[in-house]
Amino acid sequence: MGKGDPVRNSLLRKFQEVFGRPAAWWVQAPGRVNLIGEHTDYNDGFVFPAAIDRYIQMAVAPRDGREIRAYSADFGEMSTFPLEDPPHVATASWSNYLRGVAVQFRRRGIPMKGMDVALSGTVPVGAGLSSSAALEVATAEALRVVAGVELDRVETALLCQAAEREFVGVQCGIMDQFVSVLAEPGTALFIDCRDLSYRTVPLADGVSLVVCDSKVQRKLESSAYNQRRRECEEATAALRRVLPDIRALRDITTEQLETYRSLLSDVLYRRARHVVTENERVLRAVELLGRGNLEAFGSLLYASHMSLRQDYEVSCRELDVLVELAGRVSGTLGARMTGAGFGGCTVNLVRDTAVEEFRTAVTEGYREATGMDCAVYVCRPSGGVLSERL
Ligand code: GLA
Numbered sequence: 001m002g003k004g005d006p007v008r009n010s011l012l013r014k015f016q017e018v019f020g021r022p023a024a025w026w027v028q029a030p031g032r033v034n035l036i037g038e039h040t041d042y043n044d045g046f047v048f049p050a051a052i053d054r055y056i057q058m059a060v061a062p063r064d065g066r067e068i069r070a071y072s073a074d075f076g077e078m079s080t081f082p083l084e085d086p087p088h089v090a091t092a093s094w095s096n097y098l099r100g101v102a103v104q105f106r107r108r109g110i111p112m113k114g115m116d117v118a119l120s121g122t123v124p125v126g127a128g129l130s131s132s133a134a135l136e137v138a139t140a141e142a143l144r145v146v147a148g149v150e151l152d153r154v155e156t157a158l159l160c161q162a163a164e165r166e167f168v169g170v171q172c173g174i175m176d177q178f179v180s181v182l183a184e185p186g187t188a189l190f191i192d193c194r195d196l197s198y199r200t201v202p203l204a205d206g207v208s209l210v211v212c213d214s215k216v217q218r219k220l221e222s223s224a225y226n227q228r229r230r231e232c233e234e235a236t237a238a239l240r241r242v243l244p245d246i247r248a249l250r251d252i253t254t255e256q257l258e259t260y261r262s263l264l265s266d267v268l269y270r271r272a273r274h275v276v277t278e279n280e281r282v283l284r285a286v287e288l289l290g291r292g293n294l295e296a297f298g299s300l301l302y303a304s305h306m307s308l309r310q311d312y313e314v315s316c317r318e319l320d321v322l323v324e325l326a327g328r329v330s331g332t333l334g335a336r337m338t339g340a341g342f343g344g345c346t347v348n349l350v351r352d353t354a355v356e357e358f359r360t361a362v363t364e365g366y367r368e369a370t371g372m373d374c375a376v377y378v379c380r381p382s383g384g385v386l387s388e389r390l
Helices: 006-019 095-107 131-147 153-168 175-182 225-240 254-259 266-290 294-310 317-327 352-370
Strands: 025-036 046-062 067-072 077-082 115-121 187-192 197-202 207-213 332-338 345-351 375-379 386-389
Touching: 006 046, 006 067, 006 115, 025 131, 025 175, 025 207, 025 266, 025 294, 025 332, 025 345, 046 131, 046 175, 046 207, 046 266, 046 375, 067 095, 077 095, 095 131, 095 153, 115 131, 131 153, 131 175, 131 386, 153 175, 175 187, 187 266, 197 266, 207 352, 225 266, 254 266, 266 294, 294 317, 294 332, 294 345, 317 332, 317 345, 317 352, 345 352, 352 375
Parallel strands: 067 115
Antiparallel strands: 025 046, 025 386, 046 115, 046 187, 067 077, 187 197, 207 345, 207 375, 332 345
């Protein structure tokens, strides 16, 4: 975000070119990679993501009138809409994320002012690294600073999640928006998605977070994401007949699940087993990372992948190939698919000394197995959203 940053300088120039005046604010919100705790957030469970040093960036200035003019430098496209009741659009569909956030400000009675925005991103789109959450969070921060209001950080994350669910139509959990707002540099964020308590855990020295993009594009809305959510609700409802106090799969132990297995169809049982065991893995993983036991932490990543693959059925062949190739490199401590699945990325914990070997082995192996090129990003755990007056 420093003044010498070429991405920043070019976006500030673009703002000037498009709007004929300089920007007044700089805003950036990070994408994320989830270390462990997949498909647990909407089950009131635990997650352990880190924000990454890839961002949605915005150059912003207030303007008279009740409109937002937003220019996407990546798409070379302008979208203008009213602060009050902006319609959902099919062209410039990236602007729906901004529109959705404005709708939530209005609904909560948070003051807004008109603004001009030029935006661009270094979070790959549609790769499962939460470019959409980053876009929502950056929009909320831009609206906040332009109107000069205070907003609680957890409230900001909830507002952005509501924008995604109500305006974009993905029934997502809270993880992505939460970490994009509240992350701190050098750490991962352990979140209890029931009471939204959280704490940072430093990532160990000597290991890198490596993200491999399968380049298989996901489409959350059209995917089985919402269906998985419904299956979890059905499993909870069936188990509630014998366990009336449970509110979500978070409240079930593995013993209870085994005891009442006959109440569930095979599919619902496996979905529930993933969630229940994944919550256990997250708690254990956070403890192991805290104690610096990276080998044991890494094995939990592999176990998580197997569970997502077999029980939750959200992996795909390309992600399985990436995990398998990663496991063959001796400096890899753990690997798994990350995010919603059905394509997108894997997250890998790799010893610093093995990163180049990893890159070559996985890139070449993937090409051989699939005929496709993957992308490999070595990520640094980043801080959450920030803004700067220019
Ligand atoms: C997407 C959603 C999150 C979470 C993950 C799966 O990223 O936005 O809320 O459910 O999938 O863990």
